[in-house]
């Protein structure tokens with residue numbers, strides 16, 4: 001606001017000054033022009049009519065052209081006492097005569113006409129043109145003077161007008177600017193107020209003004225989109241915390257129940273052993289969940305050093321195969337290694353192995369005895385993406401579950417997953433690891449027939 005008023009003040013002051021100066025300049029110029037014309041008329045008349053009296057000639061040149069009292073003509077002898085006056089035309093009786101300065105007289109005698117502005121004579125400044133006329137019988141020094149009163153009067157009126165109207169205009173503009181800016185910033189203020197009122201526990205609020213077509217509307221829409229993302233992220237975190245608490249509580253409740261029952265009376269050592277063994281199982285479950293949660297937390301914000309080692313994918317596949325083949329054998333599922341191209345990527349070998357183990361583990365767990373799981377690692381010539389495919393002949397996944405499959409703690413069949421020791425975090429980890437390596441994971445499945453998980457990873461250059 002201040003800069004706006006400041007700018008307007010400076011612009012208007014400059015404009016006023018310019019107007020005043022240029023008017024003054026042109027008024028003075030036209031005064032000089034009028035003086036020059038009169039001087040020309042007098043000179044011509046004096047030369048043409050030199051038999052008439054000087055005073056008559058001069059007054060003939062003046063009377064009908066100028067206002068009385070505003071023009072004065074003095075005729076003095078060129079040679080003689082400087083204050084001698086041969087003829088005066090003043091337009092007014094008993095008027096004070098214009099003085100003749102030595103400089104003007106000297107100039108006229110040397111043949112040059114000179115303009116002078118003299119101090120107040122009869123209440124106003126005068127502009128005088130002094131020149132000599134020589135081509136006649138007598139020689140004269142002639143002064144033609146014009147009062148500057150009309151000029152100063154005009155300029156004074158302009159000054160007064162400017163001094164009154166400029167501050168008035170300024171006030172109007174300032175007021176207008178104030179209301180304009182206020183109006184323009186009204187939506188922004190509303191937005192700020194809304195944003196102030198948004199707290200973490202109420203992220204459903206939205207900024208209005210989205211429908212205004214200008215930048216404000218765009219800002220509001222952008223803001224709302226951001227709020228939407230934050231709200232979704234918050235909801236996810238909330239959901240995740242409650243899911244995690246629930247998942248952790250289940251084995252703990254089981255553990256506690258068994259211990260309480262065992263403690264109710266004296267028992268045989270074999271019974272104690274059974275309770276301890278089952279407690280150990282629950283503890284192992286807890287440990288698995290916590291391990292997976294820690295791993296997810298690490299992949300959520302992977303440090304660049306963690307993700308920067310060269311990884312030989314084919315070796316990782318062999319390691320993962322080794323880690324899962326015992327379990328596959330136990331479940332009566334055969335684990336097949338298909339094509340195994342040599343592929344190097346940049347990332348973290350431990351995480352990629354986890355990704356693969358999770359996929360193979362699922363393929364084995366959600367299978368049927370006699371089924372199989374096959375792993376393929378392929379790199380087409382000239383291709384810069386490695387394709388890791390884990391395919392099984394298992395129970396498959398219903399289509400409606402596919403969109404949620406990679407969510408944390410999501411399971412198609414909770415009971416079955418728990419029975420086989422699943423935490424519901426396996427595929428979430430797969431997705432996070434693939435994305436942390438700049439890749440992605442997709443799934444195709446036919447219920448009752450089997451599933452195929454494809455991981456695409458960019459190869460190292």
Ligand SMILES: Nc1ncnc2c1ncn2[C@@H]1O[C@H](COP(=O)(O)OP(=O)(O)O)[C@@H](O)[C@H]1O
Pocket residue numbers: 358362363366392394395396397405410411412413417418421422423424425426427428451
């Ligand atoms: N190969 C597969 N065949 C059938 N269902 C699968 C397969 N992989 C995953 N699923 C389903 O997706 C769910 C999520 O998998 P995951 O995140 O690994 O959790 P978990 O294995 O601990 O249950 C599983 O509970 C299961 O219902």
Ligand SMILES: [Mg+2]
Pocket residue numbers: 358361362422423424425426427
């Ligand atoms: Mg799993």
